[in-house]
Amino acid sequence: MPEGEADRMLVSRIEEGTVVDHIPDWRANTVSRVLRLDKLARMQADVSVVILQNVASRHLGRKDIIKIDRWHVDEKDADILCLVFPTITVNYIDEGKVSKYEPQVPDTIEGRIRCPELNCISNTEREPVTPRFSTLKKESLLQCRYCDALLAFASVPEYVRT
């Protein structure tokens, strides 16, 4: 990368899309997994993704940032992301205007995360039911609505359905 290019990359604005900011340093790959950004490639969507890692941050010391040009991250995916990374902030950009979305720990999560219990009815190969979890906020746990299996917020990235 030529000199000066890196600075320009940090400051360049996108007109339409999403900026996920205040990601803990070097964790952008996990974020990209939780947000299922790989599906963008499968959709052959006309989007660009810029991942900045280990950027200086006033609040966190160091942080990662993900900029997604021409794609709005689903709010429900952003909420799941905040289970894992409570510091994250999400900005949606429409025609150059920024609106902040404050991700919130959801009460229930449907369809996006697999149950860790292999024998759960939501994991059966034939006619599986949609996985459903309740959040136990104080304990930082998800609880399967079918089999009561528990999943720590921190383990969520391993169980995101792709």
Ligand SMILES: [Zn+2]
């Ligand atoms: Zn289950």
